Amino acid sequence: MIRPPTLRALRPRVTMTRSLATLGIRREDPRRVWERRSPLTPEAVAQLTDKASVEVESCSRRCFPDSAYAAAGAKIVPKLSKDVNLVLGIKEPRVEDVHALIDSDRSVKRTWMMFSHTHKGQPYNTQLLSAFLPPSKGQTLIDHELLTSPGKDGKLRRVAAFGWFAGAVGAGEALSLTGQALLRRGMSHPLLHLARPFTYTSLDEFKAALKRAGDATELAALRKASDPSLTPDTEGPVVIGLTGAGNVSTGSRDMLDEAGVQWVDWTQLPNLKPGPKIYACALPPYSYLQRKTVGGYDRIEYYAHPDMYESTFTERIAPYITTLIHGAGWQEGFPRIMTNADMDRYLAESKGKQKMIALQDVTCDVEGALEFMNHYTTIDEPVFEGPGGILIGSTDVLPTELPADSSTYFSGRLMPYVERAVEQANGKPIVNDDIDQTLERARIVSNSELGEKHEWLQENVDKWRATQSVGLLPQKKKVLLLGSGLVAGPAVEVFLKRPDVQLVIASNNLAEAEALARNRRNVSTRSLDVSDNAALGEAVAGADVIVSLLPAPMHVQVARHCIANGRHLVTASYVSPEMKELDAEAKAKDVLLLGECGLDPGIDSMAAMRIMERVHKEGKKVVSFVSWCGGLPEASASNVPLAYKFSWSPKAVLTASLNDAEFKLNGEMHKVRGQDLLREHFPDVKLWRGLALEGVANRDSLPYAEKYGLGSVRDLRDLFRGTLRYQGFSHLMDRFRALGLLGTEKIEVAGSWPGFLAASMTLALGREVKEEDLLAVVEETTSADEELLEALQYFSLLPSKAATGAPAPPALPKMPQAPIDTFAALLSKKLAYANDEHDAVLLHHAFKVVPAGSSDWVGEQTVTASLLCTGDERASAMSTTVGCTLAFAALRVADGLVQVRGVTGPYTKDVWAGVLDELEHIGVKVKERWV
Structure with a gap:
């Protein structure tokens, strides 16, 4: 009996070292396909590696490649390890991912930093907030949105935000949207050719495009003015209105400046005439808000008594602007800029020819200040048609359209607070300076307890957990x-x-x-x-x-x-x-x-597809593909017939020994009938040093050329998939096949296991085999194969004493069934793993690839993918x-x-x-x- 060397010896020994603090950068929720931002740049990570170990979850969507983080000293991982005690992200993660990391080691105290969207009691993220609270222990949640520091006037202002980039991208989206809206009105405007912001690789490239669009607009206007034969502009001037006075509106204003707009005061709107430039107008609150009774506007009074005010936007502004970029905040209880009724009235008075035809709502307040803005859009589907055909954009992740620039800005602003969090994770005390105070203000949860300002959220969590227990939440x-x-x-x-x-x-x-x-x-x-x-x-x-x-x-x-x-x-x-x-x-x-x-x-195909993606990306082609896979026992468990034990369906293993096979090797096509498969095995497969392996072809390999994208079978030198076994398996299994034990036609089973073999041989040989003649017929049929006789005795199939140490056979089936089913049941009992025995899985792909334009396989490169996985307790x-x-x-x-x-x-x-x-x-x- 062949005894291969132990597979345990092949396990690599891994020595791990770990800093006191381990910082992890999450991969953003994969459902947010456009979220490409990162909380820290590779340059920032490089500054931290002397203070902490840094893990970065691999992500091919992220604006900075894995290789850049690796070069900065980070460890690229498929999932953050249990050692991570500071987790950074942009948006909120999936709840299941939070639970998985917490559950990986409940003794680790962790700080999570993100835009969690929980501190206002958002119901859709109550489940997320709940994950950081008991029974979880040692979890701290810091919200980027709450990182605030006093300004010169003493007022708290956010220190790390994307508002400027939201406004900047919003302006670009608004201008592009304006070009589309004008086209629907029958007017081809140069803005129609302004690509959306995400198509540009950088902010500078985006600015250059805006300047070109502005120049093209000015040139077109000048040509029209100098040539009376050109169709007159019946739409009047293009006017962009802009609400808000914070970072969002500043970003929009800066980008409109890049487009060369001509700024005008809101009081000039009724008197504007077509000109060589796009007009833009900043709309302060007093331009569209006034007291209900005596008119006028007082900012302090407005915020103290918003019920005293109403919007005049529909009369004062809407009739004169083409596009509105909305960047002003709004809260329940304050007057809307335009209600649904206002919009209906505006459209009725315009008689289908309203001036305002586009809206980019950067605030994304659904049914908020602009009540008719009633749902979000996405980067994939950036527009929906509102009342009167107005084109509306309301995407809430605009900064990710310029991911590298916005991430670089955000990383710089966030870095002092991350450094301080790392220092504290390393055991340094809180010094209560401005940085510590900013972090404290941003803590929603500290050590799995809600902060004092956020204790009111506990009621929401309790209600959510109650509904969870009675099944009132959306179905799991x-x-x-x-x-x-x-x-x-x-x-x-x-x-x-x-x-x-x-x-x-x-x-x-x-x-x-x-x-x-x-x-x-x-x-x-x-x-x-x-x-x-x-x-x-x-x-x-x-x-x-x-x-x-x-x-x-x-x-x-x-x-x-x-x-x-x-x-x-x-x-x-x-x-x-x-x-x-x-x-x-x-x-x-x-x-x-x-x-x-x-x-x-399964895994074999997935591993092949991952390699093929890189092959195609590098402009190469495959000229040979050979794959082997198999499940085997460790050496200590292999001293049995077939050198094999069953960790998978015995019937499936036996059936695989009967399948027809087709493949290509060394430029020649091969077809093997199922009845010949075991005889035409590959007796010596050298893959892992010291393992005596053989193999058989695995079904039809040819369809995998198309499945894996390998190219035409005609152009491949090799295309082969095989199953691995220890040497000796195929010979013995083929003997079993010859004796009829793999037969698929139902038979009556006699009263003993030797009787079952006799009945199987009777069907296979076409002549009656009696139980008392069984040994002689077996010896005659197989030339007295000693290994086979020992195996049959081990399996209780010969009328002799059971082999020493062999498990007892199962009961015989009561009803007629195919020999292969009965034999599978016997093997599953006789070749079962003991409690202290383990199996292993082996997988090996070998590709030969060449440059796509290569002939005669010049410049051939070898690519392998291998897996060795060993079972345990x-x-x-x-x-x-x-x-x-x-x-x-x-x-x-x-x-x-x-x-x-x-x-x-x-x-x-x-x-x-x-x-x-x-x-x-x-x-x-x-x-x-x-x-």
């Missing part, structure tokens, strides 16, 4: 897990780490399901026989996402229920032809049937790599992060990138090497 994400077998445990663990997930484990083995649940929160169990179609349909209808660990042939039945009920399905199985037939029907119902999200298929490597991969994929679907629909595998980046990140976070890392 409901996940139905079908099956409770070998790989279910790690999947359940992943799901239950998410407080917003309600898991149902449905199985025909209720005791097994209840053992997985172990009376934990957010999980329930139910007994389910999948053959009961009505019960299956009911279970599917009650979930949002269905995760199936059932045998692959059952997935189609589950999928049909998913389509009927509009539910998504995720499996670890290959996409079968029968499943693929459901593609059009699933797309029509907006349903995703996502397969191949395990190890192989908690879970097998196979259950971890299959179960966790499946769960991570399902959660991405549940979170709405996967946009593809229909029947597919993990071939889109919104699946593979996130899942690989999550796997790396739990230690399952595919290591790439570009030679």
Whole structure:
């Protein structure tokens, strides 16, 4: 018996060092696809590395690349580690991410700095605020918005904000929007050609574009004035109105200056004539607000008694401006600039030809100062049509359109407070200077207790928690897990780490399901026989996402229920032809049937797709792809027939030994019939030093040229996918096949295990084999193969004494069934892992790539991706790599992060990138090497 060297010896030894303080920069919520800002620049990080360890969550969207932070001395990580005690971000994170970091080590005291949007009692973030409060311990929340310091006049002013950039970008959006609005009125204006701010790489480039737009406007006006034949401007002058007097309006004013506008006083609006420039007008509050009785405006009185005032904007301003950039704050109880009734009256008096045709609301106060501005827009969809066809923009993340410049400004303003927080994390005392006082004012939560000014928020939290307990909140994400077998445990663990997930484990083995649940929160169990179609349909209808660990042939039945009920399905199985037939029907119902999200298929494809993204990005092409994957026992557990034990479905392992295979090697096409697969194995696969491995071809490799984007099969030298085993496996398994033990036709089973072998051989050989003649016929058929005879004795299939130390066989099946099913049940008992035994998973991709224009494979480069994952006392490597991969994929679907629909595998980046990140976070890392 071949005894490969232990896989444990291959585990790398890792020595970790850690500073007293560890600073972590979060990846922003992936659902905020346009949020590209960072709280600290790489240059700022470089200044901190002598005071703290710095971790930066990898993010390809961020305006500063990972490589810049790495060069600054930061450690790039897929997820922040439990060591982080100061967490920085821009916007609020996902609640589940906060819980995950807190739960990773509850003894670590952490300070979180962000725009949390909690201090005003915002109901949509009460759950987030709750995460920092008991039962959590040692959590401190500092809100960027509350970082204030006294000015020269003694008034508190924000020290770190994006207001100027919001106004600057808002002005650019408003001018671009004006060009579109004028076109709808039949007027082609030079502003139509002004691109939106996010298309420029820097603020300076954006300013230059504004100047060109202003110059083009002036030139067009001069040409029109000098040529009477040109169509007269029937719309009158283009006039931009600007409200507000803070940083937002200053940013807008500065950008309008770059466009060369001509500023006028609001009193001049009724008398403006077309000219060579765009007019702009700052609108102070007294231009559109006055006392209801005697008129006039007094600022102090207005803020003390807003009910005494009303807006005159509809009469004084709206008839004379083309576009309004709104940057003035508003609170409930103060008069609106324009109510819905005001707008209706304005449109009626204008008779469909109103002057004001565009609005950019930088404040984004929905139904606030401008009541008809009734919903947000996004950078993707920046405009909606309001009353009278007015084009309205109301995007609340405008600064991220100039992410590098706005982040650089913000980082500089935030840096003194981050440095002080790092110093305090390193044990330095509070000195109560201006910086400490600013930090204190910004603390909403300190050591998991609400600050004195924010104690009133506790009532909101208590109400939220009460509704949580009685189910009055929006429904949790409901996940139905079908099956409770070998790989279910790690999947359940992943799901239950998410407080917003309600898991149902449905199985025909209720005791097994209840053992997985172990009376934990957010999980329930139910007994389910999948053959009961009505019960299956009911279970599917009650979930949002269905995760199936059932045998692959059952997935189609589950999928049909998913389509009927509009539910998504995720499996670890290959996409079968029968499943693929459901593609059009699933797309029509907006349903995703996502397969191949395990190890192989699964991680293998995800790792390949990540490499292919880089290959394409670098302008290269693949000329060879060879992939191997397999699950094996460690050496101490391999001294058994087949040198193999089962951490995965025994039936699936046996079935894989019968599949036809097709592949290309050394420029030649190969087709192998299933009955010949084991004989035509690869006897010596050299991948890991000291491991005696062999392999067999894994199904049809050719479709992966298209799936992975490898190019045409014709242009590839190699295209091969194989399954790894220890040497000797294929020979012995092929002998089992010859004896009929892998047969698929049902047989009557005799009263003993030797009788089962005799019945299987009778069917396979086409002649009757009696139990009393069994040994002689086996020796005759297999040339007295000694290794085979020992194996048959170990498996209790020969009429002799059981092998020493061999587990007892299970009971024989009572009903007729295929030999492969009976043999699988026998192997699952005889080749099961003992409690102190562990398995391992091996994966290895080898790409050969060349420059895209290369001929004859000149300049060939080798790229490899490898994974070695070893099981432990908690879970097998196979259950971890299959179960966790499946769960991570399902959660991405549940979170709405996967946009593809229909029947597919993990071939889109919104699946593979996130899942690989999550796997790396739990230690399952595919290591790439570009030679």
